Amino acid sequence: MSTPVRSDFLQIEGVTAVFDGFKALDVSYFGVDWGDLRVVIGPNGAGKTTLCDVISGKTKPTTGKVVIDEKDVTRWRDTEISALGVGRKFQTPSVFDSLTVYENMELALPGRRRAWQNLFGRETAEQRDRILALLERTHLIGRKDHLARDLSHGQRQWLEISMLMVSGARLLLVDEPAAGLTDTETALTADLLLELKGNHTLIVIEHDMEFVRRLGSRVTCLCQGRVLADGTLDQVSSDPQVIEAYLGRGKAGR
Ligand SMILES: Nc1ncnc2c1ncn2[C@@H]1O[C@H](COP(=O)(O)OP(=O)(O)O)[C@@H](O)[C@H]1O
Numbered sequence: 001m002s003t004p005v006r007s008d009f010l011q012i013e014g015v016t017a018v019f020d021g022f023k024a025l026d027v028s029y030f031g032v033d034w035g036d037l038r039v040v041i042g043p044n045g046a047g048k049t050t051l052c053d054v055i056s057g058k059t060k061p062t063t064g065k066v067v068i069d070e071k072d073v074t075r076w077r078d079t080e081i082s083a084l085g086v087g088r089k090f091q092t093p094s095v096f097d098s099l100t101v102y103e104n105m106e107l108a109l110p111g112r113r114r115a116w117q118n119l120f121g122r123e124t125a126e127q128r129d130r131i132l133a134l135l136e137r138t139h140l141i142g143r144k145d146h147l148a149r150d151l152s153h154g155q156r157q158w159l160e161i162s163m164l165m166v167s168g169a170r171l172l173l174v175d176e177p178a179a180g181l182t183d184t185e186t187a188l189t190a191d192l193l194l195e196l197k198g199n200h201t202l203i204v205i206e207h208d209m210e211f212v213r214r215l216g217s218r219v220t221c222l223c224q225g226r227v228l229a230d231g232t233l234d235q236v237s238s239d240p241q242v243i244e245a246y247l248g249r250g251k252a253g254r
């Protein structure tokens, strides 16, 4: 593997995460430039979600350093890291079922979650326009007054991505957004993430190689907690170690 180029927005150096003596993560260096979209692939149990946990502060690294936007956040609380502009989308969409689509978007506005009593306060006209434009973009506009519990799985994914878009987060950690989606839904999800690239920094964990190809972005392959390969999808998927450890197990390269 070539020496990684130092990256400016997110830097992970010498990070291990050890659970009961088991090293779930062992990354000597992982960096992402501002505005980039990085895809992280790797077999089940490779440490992909743990990597996001360490970046978001949910898990404290056992050793090493996490730097976001030139701030050493290694010992920061998850709420402090979130306030710095790190947003997360989990494998299972975490939207509020008993609220409407529009209310979920209101709740995602900066500061709203910390001030529950302001949930139904008036957003500015600019915020309202932004929410409506996003709902239009994600084909949810016709559903804006429907309860989130009545959405399809794909619509819930887009609602959650839209909520991240409106939240003001700058670094987005997106865990397996295409899981369980149809081909058409997958294509729209890829388009949305690509739209965020450039004015957000994204880390997207994904198993679906067709989706990864669509994203057309730099790929890092994790295996047993370590960075196995890093580069374009073609470079990574032709790496003998990656084929041996991951793609050889039935994950087609294209
Ligand atoms: N909080 C935890 N406590 C104990 N083991 C954990 C914890 N989080 C993750 N692990 C273990 O770390 C390894 C990596 O898990 P994970 O990051 O979820 O992998 P991936 O997302 O790549 O499938 C797994 O073996 C998992 O069981």
Ligand SMILES: [Mg+2]
Pocket: 048, 049, 050
């Ligand atoms: Mg995972």
